Amino acid sequence: MSTELLIDSAPTGSRIALLKDKNLVEIHSEGGENQFKVGDIYLGTVRKIVNGLNAAFIDVGYEKDAFLHYQGLGPQINSLNKFTKLVRNNNYPNLNLKGFEKEPDIEKLGKISNVLSKNNQVLVQVVKEPISTKGPRLSCELSIAGRYIVLVPFSDTVNVSKKIRSADERKRLVRLITSIKPANFGVIIRTVAEGQSVTELDKDLRNLYTTWEDGMKKLAKAKGRDKVIGEMSMASSIIRDLLNESFDAITVEDELIYDQIRSYIRSIAPEKEKIVKLYNGKAKLFENFGIEK
Structure with missing residues (x-):
């Protein structure tokens, strides 16, 4: 089973979609203003x-x-x-x-x-x-x-x-x-x-x-x-909890978050750093992958 993470960005925060075998199984929202995360x-x-x-x-x-x-x-x-x-x-x-x-x-x-x-x-x-x-x-x-x-x-x-x-x-x-x-x-x-x-x-x-x-x-x-x-971002905590051999792609829309995710994966599983990709398509990330629908 392949596992894929999509992280889009908006002024109000990030949204994180977890896909297994290309099917959406979880979706999370992380408000940009929420400073009180579980674990802080x-x-x-x-x-x-x-x-x-x-x-x-x-x-x-x-x-x-x-x-x-x-x-x-x-x-x-x-x-x-x-x-x-x-x-x-x-x-x-x-x-x-x-x-x-x-x-x-x-x-x-x-x-x-x-x-x-x-x-x-x-x-x-x-x-x-x-x-x-x-x-x-x-x-x-x-x-x-x-x-x-x-x-x-x-x-x-x-x-x-x-x-x-x-x-x-x-x-x-x-x-x-x-x-x-x-x-x-x-x-x-x-x-x-x-x-x-x-x-x-x-x-x-x-x-x-x-x-x-x-x-x-x-x-x-x-x-x-x-x-x-401080607890890490929701995206990083999901990666921490789920990252394993079946995790084959992490696609990120925001460049700053992309750098943070790469840095985090480099520290815990350097062999997996190459699966992190920065999305640069014309359509929004979630639209391109059919998540909005």
Whole structure:
């Protein structure tokens, strides 16, 4: 089965069409003004605690405050808050978690007022983008997604996608990742990691760890509402999740996006860089491929 991606452009943002064997199977829209993508990590400020909802409303810079439920805090919220304060007070200069003493897990059925207070600053991650009159939905269980793995700070567990069926392969991946992951980081092994070499997995892990360190450098100087770690564009995230041997064409209408996509693929799968093409037809890209119809 061949897989093809078409990316057109407009003043209001990009549209992304996924084709399999020339048939349209998915279409996505990415608004040019949407700054609050799923996966983005912000330094937020608690504006209001609502005990009746067991939730807090957080200012991350959107016109409406974002929503954070107690269940979205994650068991290690106290460790996250402790680390955030240390970094922002310049009392944790190495920015990694080696030697960091984690706090006990919070209660599963506790109250948010026992964890957060008004005007607290807290690291939060967008898990649902803003829609209509609602602001983003947030979580404090941070994660950074790569091509083969997901890096989870303040955790120690290594989990494998259930779609990897082979018991031997699951054991191999867990053993491998456990031997190379940094201290106080958990890892979720994605389905596409099946059969991958230690070199590829280690490269992905190192890239994610660098993303974490760069974000923590930003955190040290950040102000409330600042984004400290940004998720990639929708097109890049689709490529990250789907790129495999069957991906045989990526056609891009905008030259800037074309350069970004080529650069991203060069970093994760240089042998695939040649499949990225810049469209220069007379008709619009989606019209030419029959997507509009």
